[in-house]
Amino acid sequence: MANGKAQSGGLDDAGLLARLRAGDEDAFATLVERHSPAMLRVASAYVPSRAVAEEVVQETWLAAMRGLDGFEGRSSLRTWLFGILTNLAMKGGAKERRSAPFSALAAAEPDRPAVEPERFLPEDHERWPGHWALPPSRWPTPEEGLLGGEVREVVLAAIEALPAAQRTVIALRDVEGWSAEEVCEALDISAGNQRVLLHRARSTVRAAIERYHGAVERPPASAGVTDRAPGGTKGRGN
Amino acid sequence: MSASDPNRGDELACRELVELVTDYLEGALPPAERERFETHLTECPFCTEYVEQMRAVSGSLGSLPEPALPPERREELLSAFRDLFSR
Numbered sequence A: 001m002a003n004g005k006a007q008s009g010g011l012d013d014a015g016l017l018a019r020l021r022a023g024d025e026d027a028f029a030t031l032v033e034r035h036s037p038a039m040l041r042v043a044s045a046y047v048p049s050r051a052v053a054e055e056v057v058q059e060t061w062l063a064a065m066r067g068l069d070g071f072e073g074r075s076s077l078r079t080w081l082f083g084i085l086t087n088l089a090m091k092g093g094a095k096e097r098r099s100a101p102f103s104a105l106a107a108a109e110p111d112r113p114a115v116e117p118e119r120f121l122p123e124d125h126e127r128w129p130g131h132w133a134l135p136p137s138r139w140p141t142p143e144e145g146l147l148g149g150e151v152r153e154v155v156l157a158a159i160e161a162l163p164a165a166q167r168t169v170i171a172l173r174d175v176e177g178w179s180a181e182e183v184c185e186a187l188d189i190s191a192g193n194q195r196v197l198l199h200r201a202r203s204t205v206r207a208a209i210e211r212y213h214g215a216v217e218r219p220p221a222s223a224g225v226t227d228r229a230p231g232g233t234k235g236r237g238n
Numbered sequence B: 001m002s003a004s005d006p007n008r009g010d011e012l013a014c015r016e017l018v019e020l021v022t023d024y025l026e027g028a029l030p031p032a033e034r035e036r037f038e039t040h041l042t043e044c045p046f047c048t049e050y051v052e053q054m055r056a057v058s059g060s061l062g063s064l065p066e067p068a069l070p071p072e073r074r075e076e077l078l079s080a081f082r083d084l085f086s087r
Helices: A013-021 A025-046 A050-066 A077-090 A102-107 A149-161 A164-175 A180-187 A191-213 B014-025 B031-043 B045-063 B071-085
Strands: none
Touching (some): A013 A025, A025 B071, A077 A180, A102 A164, A149 A164, A149 A191, A164 A191, A164 B045, A191 B014, B014 B045, B031 B045
Protein backbone atom coordinates (compact mmCIF):
# COMPACT_ATOMS: atom_id res chain seq x y z
CA MET A 1 0.00 0.00 0.00
CA ALA A 2 2.41 2.70 1.12
CA ASN A 3 5.87 2.97 -0.40
CA GLY A 4 8.83 0.72 -0.85
CA LYS A 5 10.93 2.97 -2.93
CA ALA A 6 13.78 3.88 -0.60
CA GLN A 7 16.58 1.36 -0.36
CA SER A 8 16.01 0.63 3.28
CA GLY A 9 12.28 0.22 2.57
CA GLY A 10 12.35 -3.46 3.37
CA LEU A 11 13.04 -2.84 7.04
CA ASP A 12 10.36 -2.43 9.63
CA ASP A 13 10.26 0.55 11.93
CA ALA A 14 12.33 -1.12 14.62
CA GLY A 15 15.06 -1.93 12.12
CA LEU A 16 15.02 1.57 10.73
CA LEU A 17 15.12 3.04 14.20
CA ALA A 18 18.27 1.14 15.02
CA ARG A 19 19.92 2.52 11.90
CA LEU A 20 18.59 5.95 12.70
CA ARG A 21 20.28 5.97 16.06
CA ALA A 22 23.50 5.19 14.25
CA GLY A 23 23.00 8.27 12.09
CA ASP A 24 21.81 6.51 8.93
CA GLU A 25 20.29 9.21 6.79
CA ASP A 26 18.59 6.81 4.38
CA ALA A 27 16.80 5.16 7.26
CA PHE A 28 15.53 8.55 8.37
CA ALA A 29 14.40 9.41 4.87
CA THR A 30 12.51 6.13 4.67
CA LEU A 31 10.75 6.73 7.95
CA VAL A 32 9.76 10.21 6.85
CA GLU A 33 8.36 8.89 3.60
CA ARG A 34 6.61 6.02 5.30
CA HIS A 35 4.83 7.92 8.04
CA SER A 36 4.35 11.45 6.72
CA PRO A 37 1.22 10.72 4.65
CA ALA A 38 -0.73 9.52 7.67
CA MET A 39 0.77 12.27 9.82
CA LEU A 40 -0.39 14.88 7.32
CA ARG A 41 -3.87 13.41 7.36
CA VAL A 42 -4.10 13.51 11.13
CA ALA A 43 -2.57 16.97 11.38
CA SER A 44 -5.17 18.19 8.88
CA ALA A 45 -7.92 17.34 11.32
CA TYR A 46 -6.54 19.86 13.77
CA VAL A 47 -5.36 22.76 11.64
CA PRO A 48 -7.04 24.91 9.03
CA SER A 49 -4.69 24.55 6.10
CA ARG A 50 -2.42 22.11 4.33
CA ALA A 51 0.50 24.47 4.85
CA VAL A 52 0.01 24.48 8.61
CA ALA A 53 -0.43 20.69 8.58
CA GLU A 54 2.94 20.39 6.85
CA GLU A 55 4.50 22.64 9.47
CA VAL A 56 3.11 20.50 12.25
CA VAL A 57 4.48 17.36 10.61
CA GLN A 58 7.82 19.05 10.11
CA GLU A 59 7.97 20.06 13.76
CA THR A 60 7.02 16.55 14.78
CA TRP A 61 9.94 15.06 12.90
CA LEU A 62 12.32 17.59 14.36
CA ALA A 63 11.08 16.88 17.87
CA ALA A 64 11.31 13.15 17.26
CA MET A 65 14.84 13.48 15.95
CA ARG A 66 15.93 15.40 19.00
CA GLY A 67 14.00 13.28 21.43
CA LEU A 68 15.13 9.95 20.01
CA ASP A 69 17.22 9.10 23.04
CA GLY A 70 14.15 9.41 25.17
CA PHE A 71 12.18 6.88 23.13
CA GLU A 72 12.53 3.60 24.95
CA GLY A 73 10.51 1.50 22.53
CA ARG A 74 7.82 0.58 25.03
CA SER A 75 5.23 1.72 22.52
CA SER A 76 5.50 1.48 18.76
CA LEU A 77 7.34 4.18 16.90
CA ARG A 78 4.11 5.18 15.26
CA THR A 79 2.31 5.61 18.58
CA TRP A 80 5.17 7.74 19.80
CA LEU A 81 5.23 9.87 16.65
CA PHE A 82 1.51 10.45 16.67
CA GLY A 83 1.60 11.38 20.33
CA ILE A 84 4.11 14.11 19.54
CA LEU A 85 2.08 15.13 16.50
CA THR A 86 -1.22 15.54 18.27
CA ASN A 87 0.37 17.48 21.10
CA LEU A 88 1.97 19.87 18.65
CA ALA A 89 -1.21 20.11 16.59
CA MET A 90 -3.17 21.08 19.63
CA LYS A 91 -0.97 23.81 20.96
CA GLY A 92 1.93 25.93 19.67
CA GLY A 93 0.90 28.88 17.52
CA ALA A 94 -2.44 28.42 19.21
CA LYS A 95 -4.52 30.63 16.97
CA GLU A 96 -4.17 28.27 14.05
CA ARG A 97 -4.46 25.08 15.99
CA ARG A 98 -7.40 23.61 17.77
CA SER A 99 -6.85 22.79 21.37
CA ALA A 100 -9.42 20.03 21.54
CA PRO A 101 -8.56 16.35 21.48
CA PHE A 102 -9.65 14.34 18.47
CA SER A 103 -12.64 12.84 20.26
CA ALA A 104 -13.97 16.33 20.92
CA LEU A 105 -13.48 17.35 17.29
CA ALA A 106 -15.43 14.27 16.28
CA ALA A 107 -18.27 14.90 18.71
CA ALA A 108 -18.83 18.35 17.24
CA GLU A 109 -19.41 17.00 13.74
CA PRO A 110 -22.89 16.66 12.24
CA ASP A 111 -24.69 13.38 12.48
CA ARG A 112 -26.71 12.41 9.43
CA PRO A 113 -28.45 9.18 8.50
CA ALA A 114 -26.49 6.95 6.14
CA VAL A 115 -29.33 7.18 3.64
CA GLU A 116 -31.94 9.92 3.34
CA PRO A 117 -35.10 8.90 5.21
CA GLU A 118 -37.29 9.52 2.13
CA ARG A 119 -35.65 6.52 0.50
CA PHE A 120 -37.58 4.25 2.87
CA LEU A 121 -41.22 3.52 3.45
CA PRO A 122 -42.62 5.07 6.61
CA GLU A 123 -42.75 3.23 9.92
CA ASP A 124 -46.53 3.09 9.77
CA HIS A 125 -46.61 1.46 6.36
CA GLU A 126 -48.96 -1.47 6.47
CA ARG A 127 -46.84 -4.14 4.88
CA TRP A 128 -43.27 -2.98 4.62
CA PRO A 129 -42.44 -0.42 7.28
CA GLY A 130 -38.91 0.84 6.98
CA HIS A 131 -38.19 -1.04 3.78
CA TRP A 132 -36.72 0.52 0.68
CA ALA A 133 -38.98 2.82 -1.27
CA LEU A 134 -36.21 3.94 -3.64
CA PRO A 135 -33.64 1.18 -3.47
CA PRO A 136 -30.06 1.40 -4.72
CA SER A 137 -29.44 0.31 -8.27
CA ARG A 138 -26.41 -1.64 -9.33
CA TRP A 139 -23.54 0.55 -10.42
CA PRO A 140 -22.01 0.13 -13.84
CA THR A 141 -18.61 -1.53 -13.56
CA PRO A 142 -16.08 0.35 -15.66
CA GLU A 143 -13.08 -1.51 -16.95
CA GLU A 144 -10.79 0.50 -14.77
CA GLY A 145 -12.53 -0.77 -11.68
CA LEU A 146 -14.73 1.08 -9.23
CA LEU A 147 -12.56 4.18 -9.14
CA GLY A 148 -11.94 4.68 -12.83
CA GLY A 149 -11.84 8.12 -14.39
CA GLU A 150 -14.52 10.51 -13.24
CA VAL A 151 -15.68 8.39 -10.33
CA ARG A 152 -12.25 8.79 -8.80
CA GLU A 153 -12.62 12.56 -8.87
CA VAL A 154 -16.08 12.30 -7.35
CA VAL A 155 -14.69 10.15 -4.55
CA LEU A 156 -11.73 12.43 -3.91
CA ALA A 157 -14.03 15.43 -3.74
CA ALA A 158 -16.42 13.61 -1.43
CA ILE A 159 -13.60 12.71 0.93
CA GLU A 160 -12.22 16.25 0.92
CA ALA A 161 -15.67 17.58 1.74
CA LEU A 162 -16.08 15.33 4.77
CA PRO A 163 -15.88 16.83 8.24
CA ALA A 164 -12.29 16.59 9.49
CA ALA A 165 -12.59 13.70 11.94
CA GLN A 166 -14.54 11.53 9.50
CA ARG A 167 -12.08 12.32 6.75
CA THR A 168 -9.15 11.38 8.92
CA VAL A 169 -10.63 8.05 9.94
CA ILE A 170 -11.67 6.94 6.45
CA ALA A 171 -8.27 8.00 5.12
CA LEU A 172 -6.35 6.08 7.75
CA ARG A 173 -8.55 2.98 7.49
CA ASP A 174 -9.41 2.71 3.83
CA VAL A 175 -6.70 4.66 2.03
CA GLU A 176 -3.71 3.98 4.28
CA GLY A 177 -4.96 0.55 5.31
CA TRP A 178 -4.57 0.90 9.07
CA SER A 179 -6.43 -1.45 11.35
CA ALA A 180 -9.18 -0.22 13.65
CA GLU A 181 -6.91 -0.72 16.64
CA GLU A 182 -4.13 1.33 15.09
CA VAL A 183 -6.49 4.20 14.38
CA CYS A 184 -7.95 4.13 17.88
CA GLU A 185 -4.48 4.17 19.37
CA ALA A 186 -3.12 6.99 17.24
CA LEU A 187 -6.17 9.19 17.68
CA ASP A 188 -6.97 8.14 21.24
CA ILE A 189 -10.60 7.34 20.49
CA SER A 190 -12.78 4.41 21.43
CA ALA A 191 -13.55 1.54 19.07
CA GLY A 192 -17.18 2.59 18.96
CA ASN A 193 -16.31 6.19 18.20
CA GLN A 194 -14.00 5.08 15.41
CA ARG A 195 -16.73 2.95 13.88
CA VAL A 196 -19.26 5.75 13.96
CA LEU A 197 -16.87 8.10 12.16
CA LEU A 198 -15.97 5.43 9.63
CA HIS A 199 -19.62 4.62 9.06
CA ARG A 200 -20.61 8.20 8.38
CA ALA A 201 -17.66 8.75 6.09
CA ARG A 202 -18.19 5.61 4.03
CA SER A 203 -21.93 6.25 3.80
CA THR A 204 -21.29 9.71 2.45
CA VAL A 205 -18.79 8.49 -0.11
CA ARG A 206 -21.14 5.72 -1.23
CA ALA A 207 -23.93 8.24 -1.64
CA ALA A 208 -21.67 10.46 -3.75
CA ILE A 209 -20.88 7.59 -6.10
CA GLU A 210 -24.55 6.68 -6.29
CA ARG A 211 -25.46 10.24 -7.22
CA TYR A 212 -22.76 10.28 -9.85
CA HIS A 213 -24.12 7.17 -11.49
CA GLY A 214 -27.62 8.57 -11.28
CA ALA A 215 -28.38 5.18 -9.84
CA VAL A 216 -31.51 6.24 -8.06
CA GLU A 217 -34.19 8.82 -8.58
CA ARG A 218 -33.89 11.75 -6.22
CA PRO A 219 -36.99 11.71 -4.00
CA PRO A 220 -39.38 14.46 -5.18
CA ALA A 221 -39.80 15.83 -1.66
CA SER A 222 -36.12 16.53 -1.08
CA ALA A 223 -34.83 20.05 -0.91
CA GLY A 224 -33.13 21.42 -3.98
CA VAL A 225 -33.66 21.17 -7.65
CA THR A 226 -35.57 18.34 -9.21
CA ASP A 227 -35.00 18.30 -12.92
CA ARG A 228 -36.40 14.86 -13.49
CA ALA A 229 -39.72 14.10 -15.14
CA PRO A 230 -42.68 13.70 -12.77
CA GLY A 231 -44.19 10.29 -12.14
CA GLY A 232 -40.90 8.57 -11.54
CA THR A 233 -40.51 5.70 -9.14
CA LYS A 234 -42.46 7.19 -6.30
CA GLY A 235 -45.06 4.47 -6.06
CA ARG A 236 -42.66 1.59 -6.35
CA GLY A 237 -42.67 0.54 -2.76
CA ASN A 238 -46.33 -0.34 -2.45
CA MET B 1 -40.47 1.91 16.95
CA SER B 2 -40.23 -1.41 15.17
CA ALA B 3 -40.21 -3.53 18.32
CA SER B 4 -43.80 -2.62 19.10
CA ASP B 5 -45.16 -3.90 15.79
CA PRO B 6 -46.61 -7.40 16.29
CA ASN B 7 -45.98 -8.28 12.64
CA ARG B 8 -42.33 -7.45 12.78
CA GLY B 9 -41.04 -9.58 15.60
CA ASP B 10 -37.30 -9.79 15.35
CA GLU B 11 -37.11 -8.61 11.78
CA LEU B 12 -34.70 -5.92 10.81
CA ALA B 13 -35.99 -3.14 8.57
CA CYS B 14 -33.89 -1.87 5.69
CA ARG B 15 -33.70 1.57 7.20
CA GLU B 16 -32.12 0.15 10.34
CA LEU B 17 -29.84 -2.15 8.42
CA VAL B 18 -28.12 0.61 6.52
CA GLU B 19 -26.98 2.08 9.83
CA LEU B 20 -25.51 -1.26 10.93
CA VAL B 21 -23.49 -1.98 7.80
CA THR B 22 -20.17 -0.74 9.09
CA ASP B 23 -20.52 -2.59 12.37
CA TYR B 24 -21.27 -5.69 10.32
CA LEU B 25 -18.31 -5.30 8.01
CA GLU B 26 -16.07 -4.64 11.00
CA GLY B 27 -17.25 -7.80 12.71
CA ALA B 28 -18.60 -5.75 15.57
CA LEU B 29 -22.19 -6.96 15.58
CA PRO B 30 -23.06 -9.29 18.43
CA PRO B 31 -23.99 -12.80 17.20
CA ALA B 32 -27.77 -12.36 17.47
CA GLU B 33 -27.65 -9.05 15.61
CA ARG B 34 -25.40 -10.49 12.95
CA GLU B 35 -27.84 -13.31 12.41
CA ARG B 36 -30.76 -10.91 12.00
CA PHE B 37 -28.64 -8.88 9.64
CA GLU B 38 -27.67 -11.84 7.49
CA THR B 39 -31.18 -13.24 7.50
CA HIS B 40 -32.42 -9.94 6.19
CA LEU B 41 -29.82 -10.00 3.42
CA THR B 42 -30.99 -13.40 2.23
CA GLU B 43 -34.47 -11.94 1.82
CA CYS B 44 -33.60 -8.49 0.51
CA PRO B 45 -31.70 -8.00 -2.73
CA PHE B 46 -31.72 -4.24 -2.21
CA CYS B 47 -29.90 -4.36 1.09
CA THR B 48 -27.59 -6.98 -0.36
CA GLU B 49 -26.72 -4.52 -3.09
CA TYR B 50 -26.27 -1.76 -0.53
CA VAL B 51 -23.86 -3.83 1.56
CA GLU B 52 -21.90 -4.72 -1.56
CA GLN B 53 -21.64 -1.06 -2.45
CA MET B 54 -20.33 -0.20 1.02
CA ARG B 55 -17.87 -3.07 0.78
CA ALA B 56 -16.75 -1.93 -2.67
CA VAL B 57 -16.26 1.64 -1.48
CA SER B 58 -14.08 0.68 1.45
CA GLY B 59 -12.12 -1.79 -0.62
CA SER B 60 -11.35 0.56 -3.47
CA LEU B 61 -9.96 3.59 -1.68
CA GLY B 62 -6.50 2.08 -1.30
CA SER B 63 -5.67 3.22 -4.82
CA LEU B 64 -6.16 6.88 -3.98
CA PRO B 65 -3.10 9.12 -3.80
CA GLU B 66 -1.69 9.89 -0.41
CA PRO B 67 -0.39 13.27 0.68
CA ALA B 68 3.35 13.71 1.02
CA LEU B 69 5.71 16.28 2.41
CA PRO B 70 6.99 18.44 -0.43
CA PRO B 71 10.63 17.89 -1.41
CA GLU B 72 11.85 21.14 0.15
CA ARG B 73 10.54 20.13 3.55
CA ARG B 74 12.05 16.68 3.25
CA GLU B 75 15.37 18.27 2.40
CA GLU B 76 15.17 20.54 5.43
CA LEU B 77 14.56 17.53 7.63
CA LEU B 78 17.45 15.58 6.16
CA SER B 79 19.68 18.57 6.59
CA ALA B 80 18.64 18.96 10.22
CA PHE B 81 19.26 15.26 10.71
CA ARG B 82 22.72 15.56 9.28
CA ASP B 83 23.51 18.50 11.53
CA LEU B 84 22.30 16.67 14.58
CA PHE B 85 24.34 13.57 13.88
CA SER B 86 27.51 15.22 12.76
CA ARG B 87 28.28 16.48 16.22
